[in-house]
Amino acid sequence: MTATTSITIRRAVREDVCFIVAMLADDKLGSARERLEDPPPPSYFKAFEALDRDPNIQLVVAEEGGRVVGCLQLCVLPGLSSQGASRGLIEDVRVASDRRSRGIGEQLVGWAVEQSRAKGCKVVELLTHHSRVDAQRFYERLGFQKSHVGMTIRY
Numbered sequence: 001m002t003a004t005t006s007i008t009i010r011r012a013v014r015e016d017v018c019f020i021v022a023m024l025a026d027d028k029l030g031s032a033r034e035r036l037e038d039p040p041p042p043s044y045f046k047a048f049e050a051l052d053r054d055p056n057i058q059l060v061v062a063e064e065g066g067r068v069v070g071c072l073q074l075c076v077l078p079g080l081s082s083q084g085a086s087r088g089l090i091e092d093v094r095v096a097s098d099r100r101s102r103g104i105g106e107q108l109v110g111w112a113v114e115q116s117r118a119k120g121c122k123v124v125e126l127l128t129h130h131s132r133v134d135a136q137r138f139y140e141r142l143g144f145q146k147s148h149v150g151m152t153i154r155y
Helices: 014-024 028-033 042-053 104-118 133-141
Strands: 008-011 057-064 067-077 086-095 121-126
Touching (some): 042 057
């Protein structure tokens, strides 16, 4: 990491969807899943509205100088395991490619961990694709430990 950048973390709004989708698509895996169109397909806005209504989900962006430079989704999942503990699930962490290695991702993940703790979660989890070795090193540096094997079915 070369420098720490000052950012504002705020709840995402509909106008952020284009920026979020662009960050989601900005790698080999994402470019195969996402559709970069102007305007974005309606499915993205429908998904945003569902996320925005769900009290257990926070879709947030990192803003720097009025520009969206990062995002993540935090889901608080109630559960019976671990004596009825809730867990925070961090998903879709992204930082704009020209703003990486400046502490933005660390600030976003730190925010999500603190939010999880404040909401009574006893564990915070995240998933990253096995091919994203740089991301795995990043998360390990932040204190996350490899603990599960993820399995997926895609339709």
